[in-house]
Amino acid sequence: MKGKFKQFLGSIGHYFSDFGAAVVHGDWSVKLSLVFMGAGYIRRRKYLYGVFLLAIEVFFILLAATFIAPNLAKFGTLGTVKAEMHFDDVLFTNVWNDFDNSFKILLYSIISLVAILIFALIWISSIKGAYSLQKMDEQGEKPPTIRDDISSAMNEKYYKTLLAVPVGGIVLFTIIPLIVMICIAFTSYDEQHMPPAALFTWVGWANFKQLFTTSLTSTFGYSFGKILRWTLVWAVLATFTNYFGGIMLAMLINNKRTRWKKMWRTCFIIAMAVPQFVTLLLVRNFFADQGIVNTICSNIGLTSLLKKIGLVPAYLNYIPFLTNPNWAKFMIIMINIWVGVPYLLLIATGILMNIPQDLYEAATIDGANSFQQFRKITMPYMLFVTGPYLINSVVQNINNFNVIYLLTNNVFETSDQLLANSHARETDLLVTWLFRLTNEYYNYKMASVIGIMVFVVCTVITLVAFNFVIRGNKEEGMQL
Amino acid sequence: MKKISAILVVLCIALTCAFAQGGKEAPAAAATAAPKETIKLTVWVGDLYTEVTEKIIEKFKAAYPDETFEITVGIESESTCKDTVLTDPEAAADVYTFADDQLLALVNAAAIQPATVDADKVKTENGEGAVNAAIVDGQLYAYPMSASNGYFMYYDKSFFTEDDVKSLNTMAVKAAKAGKKVGMQFGADGGWYLYSFFKGAGLDMKINDDGMTNSCEWASKGGEAVAKGILDLVATGGFYADSTSNLVSAAKDGTVVALVDGTWDANPIMEAYKDNYACCKLPTFSVSGKDVQMASFAGYKLIGVNPFSKNVGWAMRFASFMTSEESQVARFESNGDGPANIKAAASASVASNPAIAALATQSQFATVQRVGGNYWTPAATLGTILSQGNPEKTALSDLLSTAVAGITAPVV
Secondary structure, three states, rough: OHHHHHHHHHHHHHHHHHHHHHHHHHHHHHHOOOOOOOOHHHHOOOHHHHHHHHHHHHHHHHHHHHHHHHHHHHOOOOOOOOOOOEEEEEEEEEEEEEOOOOHHHHHHHHHHHHHHHHHHHHHHHHHHHHHHHHHOOOOOOOOOOOOOOHHHHOOOOHHHHHHHHHHHHHHHHHHHHHHHHHHHHHHHOOOOOOOOOOOOOOOOOOOOOOOOOHHHHHHHHEEEEEEEHHHHHHHHHHHHHHHHHHHHHHHHHOOOOOOHHHHHHHHHHHHHOHHHHHHHHHHHHHHOOOOOOHHHHHHOOOHHHHHOOOOOOOOOOOOOOOOOOOHHHHHHHHHHHHHHHHHHHHHHHHEEEHHHHHHHHHHOOOOOOOHHHHHHHHHHHHHHHHHHHHHHHHHHHOOOOOHHHHHHHOOOOOHHHHHHHHHOOOOOOOHHHHHHHHHHHHHHHHHHHHHHHHHHHHHHHHHHHHHHHHHOOOOEEEEO | HHHHHHHHHHHHHHHHHHHHHHHOOOOOOOOOOOOOOEEEEEEEOOOHHHHHHHHHHHHHHHHHHOEEEEEEEEEOOOOOOOHHHHHHHHOOOEEEEEHHHHHHHHHHOOOOOOEEEEEEHHHHEEEEHHHHEEEEEEEOOEEEEOOOOEEEEEOOOOOOOOOOHHHHOOOOOHHOOOEEEEEEEEOOOOOOHHHHHHHHHOOOOOEOOOOEEEEEOOOOOOHHHHHHHHHHHHHHOEEOOOHHHHHHHHHHOEEEEEEEHHHHHHHHHHHHHHHEEEEEEEOEEEOEEEEEEEEEEEEEEEEEEEEOOOOHHHHHHHHHOOOHHHHHHHHHHHHOOOOOOOHHHHOHHHHHHHHHHHHHHHHHHEEEOOOOOOHHHHHHHHHHHHOOOOOOOOOOHHHHHHHHHHHHHOOO
């Protein structure tokens, strides 16, 4: 781990020292390339490259003048001119002033910064390239022609050609939006500051401070703690109930004495054919306070039984499946098992079938009972194969929006007034809370802060868990 | 290295091409209204209104034969219109329909055009309540489309007499005796309905002049009495809170014999109660032994014009046409919407509609909805706790003061 990090730093150091060497030891044409990109290439008669690089430089300068500079100039304030308009009777439409749109300024500034970075990389590599041409020239080597370069890009360096599109896609569709979102956490972007009509600006760490403060009117700190705890409990419970449920079911079906295996398997897999949200919305109606399940429960006397035990409050004449916080949490996990187990059943069946039967036979001969076999053979094998999957699904469950939102939206209302004052509910995960803040209250800044927190939580869990799973020589231990 | 640079160049070009256009996007300035240019408009209506809107569009085209129009109808529920418009006002439809409670948010975000075309005509031809619902700070912002978006009481007249429905306490007791229920959505998602109890007792809750935060008088002695009144109603066992959709299906089962709801559910309720279908204004309820008339939010559907539209003028003209007397009658006939237009509302067919008549009686106790966003969650939680009979036995004063703290919290 440490070695890799050092290596990484070293390669960055090399990158710049190579550049320094090129500038110092380069001839006049290489030095001229610092100002006129491509000069070194033209000097070595690589006219096409030279002209191309020069064209990039011209293009970049034009871009800098028309796009990068105007946007970056406003980056510090995120705009100062408020939108104003009046209706023009002659044109019969609105005339707007040349107003600032804080969000666009933010977005375009980030794009500009990325463009500058990309240009800087091109600039550095063009100078290095010119220097390496000079060295080849000095040593009397023949520099590669364009045809050579193309054929190398198509052959030994084909991986780079292939990677170009995904890398570009990641920069455009992942990195830039991500940086913008992170930036929003440090701005005042909310209902009162919504572009295009209003401007927002930088506020530093104020939003993070707010996430950890609690007063009667601003209860973010209280809500965040409570929701984070439930999110983690949910992620662990949802993952492991499904996991063991799936394994148990698969083993049950795989058991030698089970008949009509295919039929059972089909039964469970049919459940997957119905889109998850349809199932969830239907189940939500089944378990409504006056829904069909409650009718059945009160008819068979279950409601009054639960009332006697104290599991249902005495003032209710129904089971608050989805309206009482504890019941709702329990039901959400149960329903999640129901919709999630078939997937695990599939995975587990595949893996169970792959466990070499001779292991079991040997164990049987040694006198191991079936529980011992399960503990010593089946589970280690399963855990080894599905370890990364488990970590992945914990992280996925932290962000499991569908189940929570579809089951509780418009049904569950919190009776915790402090939670209500920051628009949260007991059953909310961080993501559903985030969704409500943006979708119903336009509190983008707080949502962004919570988003960063979700990221931190997921990263920590992933890193710790992966280290734990991959640590040691487990792989060799599993060489069967 | 050269290969990398080549790749980076391509990337750089792709990047700038994709965004350079956006960068130059200045506000649409002098787009001269050349006479025979096609006027393109998009209009968003609720999914049940597409057919009638298409018909109105044809009439609109016929009314201006000299112009060529290209009017597209999109579906966007009136109840969630604001959310979609505010996500990106510049990409929203030119003309959109919405419930009047969203007007303030739209005005605050400058996502709605001051209605200047036909403003006087709109103000004189429509009912006072509807016009007021479309006005913010003295400026008319929208064109009133219908006046039937508030709530009132539906009941089964074979169960309740006309005398019974005067008092909610009487109704709840009678229903409880027969094992039936009276329902109202003042629990989950029910801030809109909960208001009627407190406002009825004279305790106001409304938005401040800043157009964001609320002021609320509920955390007072009077407020405790109202909360106690609601708890008494719940304690009868004949009055309960549930979502209107559940209440409607319970009405079909026969368990719910009266419910508070709006005209949008008139048809299913008519099916449930059949010949015994009846409507009335909201009843009174008992606060410290006195009968208090329940108030309500008046609800209107309005048509707004997007200020970022390329054809704002024509969009306003079209919005005005969509709310003309003729168009409002057409919408009453197709969808049962109560017209905001005075003449249309006075017509015999409208006046004889029981739901709209009940709404008209309730309108004297109704206020235009001007509420800041922080009202809804704390109010729904307060309603939920009350609908469960305050199980934790929290002191009512604490309950109300926490709720009011949330309702009046600064927008941060």
